[in-house]
Amino acid sequence: MDDRKWAIRTLVPEAVYTDRREHIDYFYQTALNAIRRRSMATVLLGQRRMGKTEIFKRAVNRLFFEQDYKDPKAVVPVFFSFPDEQLSREAFALKYTENFVRWYAAFRLNNPRLVTKALNRNELIEYIRSSMECPAGFSNALDLLAAIETGGVTLPEEAALQLPKTVSDWDDSTIAMFLDEFQNTWLPEYEFRVVGFMQLAVESLTCMHFVTGSAMGMLADEILGKGSLYGRFRSRPIKPFSDYYGEELVLRAAEYYGADIVRTMAPVISDRCGGNPFYITAVVQRAAELERTVGDEDVLNEILAVDISSGFIWAELSDQVRRWIARTNEYGITKWILYLAARQETEEIDLEQIRAGLKTHEFVDVPVQKIKEVMIRLARGDLLEFKPFGNWFGKVNDPILNEFIKVWGLIEVEKQHRSEIEERTLKKFSVIERRFHEYKGYLAEVYMIQILWNGQGKTLPGKFFHSEQDIKIPHRFFYIDQRHRKGAGKRMEVDIYGGAATEVWMAESKWRSGRKAGPDVVEHLLRQGEILKRREKKYLKLLRLWIFSHDGFTRQAEEQMEQNQVLWSTREDLDGLLEAVNLRKLPVLDQG
Numbered sequence: 001m002d003d004r005k006w007a008i009r010t011l012v013p014e015a016v017y018t019d020r021r022e023h024i025d026y027f028y029q030t031a032l033n034a035i036r037r038r039s040m041a042t043v044l045l046g047q048r049r050m051g052k053t054e055i056f057k058r059a060v061n062r063l064f065f066e067q068d069y070k071d072p073k074a075v076v077p078v079f080f081s082f083p084d085e086q087l088s089r090e091a092f093a094l095k096y097t098e099n100f101v102r103w104y105a106a107f108r109l110n111n112p113r114l115v116t117k118a119l120n121r122n123e124l125i126e127y128i129r130s131s132m133e134c135p136a137g138f139s140n141a142l143d144l145l146a147a148i149e150t151g152g153v154t155l156p157e158e159a160a161l162q163l164p165k166t167v168s169d170w171d172d173s174t175i176a177m178f179l180d181e182f183q184n185t186w187l188p189e190y191e192f193r194v195v196g197f198m199q200l201a202v203e204s205l206t207c208m209h210f211v212t213g214s215a216m217g218m219l220a221d222e223i224l225g226k227g228s229l230y231g232r233f234r235s236r237p238i239k240p241f242s243d244y245y246g247e248e249l250v251l252r253a254a255e256y257y258g259a260d261i262v263r264t265m266a267p268v269i270s271d272r273c274g275g276n277p278f279y280i281t282a283v284v285q286r287a288a289e290l291e292r293t294v295g296d297e298d299v300l301n302e303i304l305a306v307d308i309s310s311g312f313i314w315a316e317l318s319d320q321v322r323r324w325i326a327r328t329n330e331y332g333i334t335k336w337i338l339y340l341a342a343r344q345e346t347e348e349i350d351l352e353q354i355r356a357g358l359k360t361h362e363f364v365d366v367p368v369q370k371i372k373e374v375m376i377r378l379a380r381g382d383l384l385e386f387k388p389f390g391n392w393f394g395k396v397n398d399p400i401l402n403e404f405i406k407v408w409g410l411i412e413v414e415k416q417h418r419s420e421i422e423e424r425t426l427k428k429f430s431v432i433e434r435r436f437h438e439y440k441g442y443l444a445e446v447y448m449i450q451i452l453w454n455g456q457g458k459t460l461p462g463k464f465f466h467s468e469q470d471i472k473i474p475h476r477f478f479y480i481d482q483r484h485r486k487g488a489g490k491r492m493e494v495d496i497y498g499g500a501a502t503e504v505w506m507a508e509s510k511w512r513s514g515r516k517a518g519p520d521v522v523e524h525l526l527r528q529g530e531i532l533k534r535r536e537k538k539y540l541k542l543l544r545l546w547i548f549s550h551d552g553f554t555r556q557a558e559e560q561m562e563q564n565q566v567l568w569s570t571r572e573d574l575d576g577l578l579e580a581v582n583l584r585k586l587p588v589l590d591q592g
Contacts, residue, residue, distance in 0.1 A: 007064040007103075007112040008079050010057045016252045016281070019245035020055050023238060027059040027210055028066075031075045031176035037205040043182075043224055044212040046238035047398060048320065048382060049278035052212040053081075055238070056178045059210075063176060069110045075174045078103040078164065082184035082213075084323070090148065092194070093156030094121075097145045100164055101128070104141070104175075108132055121149055137170030158197040168206035175207040183215040186223050199228040214320075218380040239275075244450035244583070246270020246280055247443075253281050259288035262295040263587050264439035267446045269300060271435075279400050282312035297434050305429035308400065309407050309422045317404045318412070324381035328374065336362055337374050338383060339409030341393070342402060349384070349393040351375075361414075440511035440589060444548055445495050447578060447586055448507055449480050452498055454581035464576045465546065465567035466558075474500035494528050502541040504532060510549045517549035522560045548574055 033039045044052050063077035080099050105128045106114035119127060125142050141163055148156045168175045185195050202209040213219050224233050250266035273279035286307045287294050294300055307313040325334045340357040341349045351368045358366050375393050379386035385394045395402050410421045436442050455473035462470045480498040498505035508525050510517045525545050546567040561568050575585040
């Protein structure tokens with residue numbers, strides 16, 4: 001018996017881990033549903049560093065410890081990460097088969113240490129056979145492991161990949177394979193491809209295959225979007241944090257790493273990091289290391305400049321870029337193409353400009369078609385975005401990565417001195433225009449937006465909106481935008497714009513300490529509502545106008561809202577709504 005409560009070690013401390021519970025629950029429950037043969041192979045798709053591997057590890061650990069290992073119907077969890085180094089057929093088959101055998105026996109023996117216990121294969125097989133009663137299917141797995149090692153299997157990679165399905169079919173048991181870095185099944189330097197052998201394996205009803213990886217473009221388009229695995233995986237998308245949960249991560253990380261973050265800056269940090277948990281944590285760690293209090297955007301810009309050019313973000317992204325370029329640098333020009341593309345400011349990347357840049361810097365004339373081939377390979381690694389239907393390239397939706405590539409290019413491609421680039425980057429970031437003019441007001445917006453997201457399909461108490469009727473939230477918002485972001489609500493001048501097809505929510509947030517909101521706030525929102533009604537009169541069936549004011553409203557404003565059926569909430573009302581949708585209340589902030 002082992003009292004350790006993990007079978008595979010997670011990387012994110014529990015005190016910091018934030019808002020991925022629904023994904024963990026999904027994979028845990030989907031694995032359990034396979035017992036009744038009601039599940040389907042699933043891919044977890046999302047940008048790099050969104051926490052996909054951590055989700056898989058936590059789901060595996062739950063399956064390992066929250067089931068009765070003695071129950072023959074229990075789901076056997078197996079975790080495997082495809083390596084990115086070149087392996088022979090035999091080496092890969094041995095690695096995959098031994099990993100499966102170790103996980104299966106570790107679960108059935110309730111001994112997680114067996115996953116990594118130092119035993120050679122003969123010792124491992126002997127230990128397992130002497131420690132447990134092996135059903136026929138799993139006994140065959142032990143035989144296969146020995147046969148691969150002695151070279152007695154014709155296509156060892158095929159036998160290895162189909163082994164879990166063979167075992168679960170033979171024994172009428174249930175197995176859940178959690179496969180990480182799945183894009184590494186398709187590396188250009190491999191002399192063999194294993195994807196084709198997985199078709200039968202992933203179609204199994206007894207052996208669920210869950211896959212993820214760090215190259216979303218390659219996974220979705222090259223591996224699962226065509227060929228033998230096309231149509232065999234349900235897609236489970238993972239998105240960046242909303243600023244509500246990004247704020248929570250900032251505060252958790254700040255407490256854990258000892259950083260001084262002013263509360264109102266937490267959602268601002270999330271926004272500037274695009275909701276990416278890795279970037280958010282890196283900023284907090286850098287703030288702790290520099291011993292800087294993050295109380296405004298100037299300090300935040302300084303920290304971002306340092307980290308992008310020489311800190312945690314630099315280390316992670318430079319490794320990512322270096323690895324991918326090493327895989328695709330067939331013509332020796334890949335790094336220049338990536339850098340020249342990043343320097344362009346237009347939405348569509350101009351290939352002729354890249355061609356001209358190569359002539360200037362590398363003194364080579366590269367045909368546009370060859371440049372396009374390289375850029376498609378970069379897009380597979382999520383360093384660029386390729387729009388195949390429009391046949392054009394753009395930058396990925398990751399502002400930190402795009403800024404990093406410019407800095408990386410100056411240092412690694414143009415060979416400029418790092419110290420000079422660090423100084424230049426700091427100067428550039430120090431003059432970035434302030435984006436948030438009311439930190440407290442923005443904090444309230446973040447909470448209002450999360451109420452709408454969490455409230456989808458629910459009916460909320462009308463008293464919190466000062467309405468006699470309860471308020472039904474749309475079943476689905478297609479998007480909820482904010483004014484500080486470009487194009488929010490098709491450039492409507494409101495703080496929050498939520499689109500739900502024929503229903504629209506427009507909202508304003510005012511956090512004026514010691515001051516009530518007056519008629520001017522109501523009149524502004526009413527004007528914007530009239531503009532929208534004229535613009536969308538053919539499609540708009542319901543327009544909801546909602547105003548939050550932390551310290552309430554003047555009597556004149558209340559009368560105006562009542563006459564025009566405008567919903568309104570005070571601090572106490574918003575806390576009531578947050579509680580109704582299972583969210584934390586607004587923080588208590590210093591006045592002033």
